[in-house]
Amino acid sequence: MNSTHFDTIIIGGGAAGFFTAINIKEKNPNLKIAILERGNEVLQKVKISGGGRCNLTNAVAEINEFVKNYPRGKKELRSCFQQFGNKETILWFESKSIALKTEPDGRVFPKSDTSQTIIDYFLTRAKELKINILLKQNVESFTKSSNNNWEIKTRDATFFSEKLVLTTGSNSKIWQILEDIGHQIVKPVPSLFTFNIEDQKLNQLMGISQEVTIRIKGTSLMQQGNILITHWGLSGPAVLKLSAFGAVNLSETDYTFTLMVNWLKDNTYDQVIEKLKVIKQNQAKKNVLKNPQFGFTHRLWEYLIQLAQIPENLNFADTSKLHLQNLAQVLTNTNYSVSGKSTFKDEFVTAGGIDLKEVNFKTMESKLFSNLFFAGEILNIDGITGGFNFQNAWTGAWIVSESIKNG
Ligand SMILES: Cc1cc2nc3c(=O)[nH]c(=O)nc-3n(C[C@H](O)[C@H](O)[C@H](O)COP(=O)(O)OP(=O)(O)OC[C@H]3O[C@@H](n4cnc5c(N)ncnc54)[C@H](O)[C@@H]3O)c2cc1C
Structure with missing residues (x-):
């Protein structure tokens, strides 16, 4: 059996692991640091991230606004971002001569448009x-050995280190070990998913994107924004956001629930009835099906008219009270x-992940064990799409490096 001693061992060669290791060594080159990675390769998620482009943070300017993008971890991250937030992250990468660009929706990518730029830099x-x-x-x-060092075992080797950093993402084995030694793990459930809806008429509209309000029946969960109709159901920013904020509730329903769509965002039924009455008067001679209202495309409008069971050949003048009520209801x-x-x-x-109550966010150290630190997705922190998840990894990692830099 091999046996090796390090000042700090980082378990997990992902975004948080590399950012921790590099920042510790830059602050204190004398420390002996190792990253233990279970795979044949490191940084696998960075590679596939952002569709291969690595959306490494978001440009939202105010910390109070930035933290709203975290269904879990919002409160804890507020103070962490004061230490190292998106501005510091952007400066950090730019100071390494990695050119970045911000897209109109605020997502920040390497200018090269490939995650390989980040991987190459980290490895070099x-x-x-x-x-x-x-x-x-x-x-x-991993256990504390008799001399108060951490003893870390893999199948073929044993390592010792004074400080241990866990950046293993959503690895269930590591969560189990933590639970066994007394940490609480909030049950992991997926976040950022799309909704499956078996509805032929809807599925035929695949490719259409529309700004709407969506709600989950029987809950207070709602989002306003764009949805994208797909051949299997609904996707798009509003759906992904709702899946993130509803991750726990929706897992409890086994992902079987009723989604309510307001195609006119925050217009109420009564407001729409009034608007339809005006349209009926002003466009009396026009065919309902062939004349989209409220800015809808022809395809989407025709679908909605069919849902409201308004006959094809009807002009606005000939619509009954019930027709308008049905249409207002559908809309x-x-x-x-x-x-x-x-x-x-x-x-x-x-x-899900390590219960945030058990972590000191000034240092990212465990409140239960000294010299045990965490960063990244291993914590019960997650963000919506847009670079917020990597930002959690960079921020936690940077704070760990500050805590460990003096050995
Ligand atoms: C397809 C996809 C695309 C994404 N795109 C984006 C994006 O563009 N922007 C964004 O902000 N977020 C994105 N994310 C989320 C983001 O990738 C994660 O939040 C981030 O990678 C978490 O970093 P981490 O270092 O905590 O964990 P990870 O990146 O998961 O790294 C954990 C590492 O630990 C290793 N490990 C686990 N267990 C052990 C063990 N027992 N022993 C040794 N090693 C172990 C793993 O092999 C892995 O290398 C994406 C996620 C996916 C799946």
């Missing part, structure tokens, strides 16, 4: 700083039966 820098990257080291246990509250979820391929994340 880790080599320069003499960070030991040990692959195929699937950690099976403000169409119900869909969601029966399952699908993974959003550009970004997904796990809600």
Whole structure:
């Protein structure tokens, strides 16, 4: 059996692991640091992130606004971002000569449009700083040894280190070990998913995007924003956001629930009835089906008219009170039966993880064990799409590096 001693061992060679290691070594080159990674390769999620482009943060300017993008971790991250937030992250990458760009929706990417730029930089820098990257080291246990060092075991080796940083993301084995030694783990459930709806007429509208309000029946969960109709149901920013804020509730329904769509955002039924009466008067001779209102496209309007069971050949003048009531009902509250979820391929994340009450967010150290630190997705923190999940990883990692830099 090999046996090796380090000042700090980081378990997990992902975004948080590399950011921790590089920042510790930059602050204190004398420390002996190792990253233990179970796979053959490191930074696998960075590689596939953001559709291969790595959306590494978001440009939202105010911390109070930035934290609203975290269904879990909002309160804790507010103070963490004061130490190292998105501005510091952008400066950090730019100071490494990695050119960044901000897209109109606020997402920040490397200008190269490839995550490989980030991976190449991390690997080169880790080599320069003499960070030991040990692959195929699937950690099976860690305990405090008699001399108060951490003893970390993989299948074939034992390592010792004074400080231990866990950046293993949503790895259930590590959560189990933490639970066994007394930490509380909030049950992990998926976040950032799309809704499966088996409805042929809806599915035929695939590709249409529309700004709406969506609600989950029987709950207070709601979002306003764009939805995208797909061949399996609904996706788009509003759906992903709702899936994140509803991650726990929706897992309890086994992803079977009723989604209510207001196609006219915050217009009420009564307001729409009044608007339809005016349209009936002003456009009396026009065919209802062929003349989209409220800015709808022809395809979407025709679908909504069919849902309201308004005959094809009817002019506005000939619509009955019941027709207008049906249409107002469809426009403000169409119900869909969601029966399952699908993974959003550009970004997904796990809600749940180490209970935040047990972490000191000034240092990212465990409140139960000294010299045990956490960063990234291992914590019960997750964000919506847009670069917020990586920001959690960079911020936590940077704070860990501040805590450990003096050895
Ligand atoms: C397809 C996809 C796209 C994404 N795109 C974006 C995006 O564009 N922007 C964004 O902000 N977020 C994105 N995310 C989310 C983001 O990737 C994660 O939040 C982030 O990678 C978390 O970093 P981490 O270092 O905490 O964990 P991870 O990146 O998951 O790294 C954990 C590492 O630990 C290793 N490990 C686990 N267990 C052990 C063990 N027992 N022993 C040794 N090693 C172990 C793993 O192999 C892994 O390398 C995306 C996620 C996915 C799945």
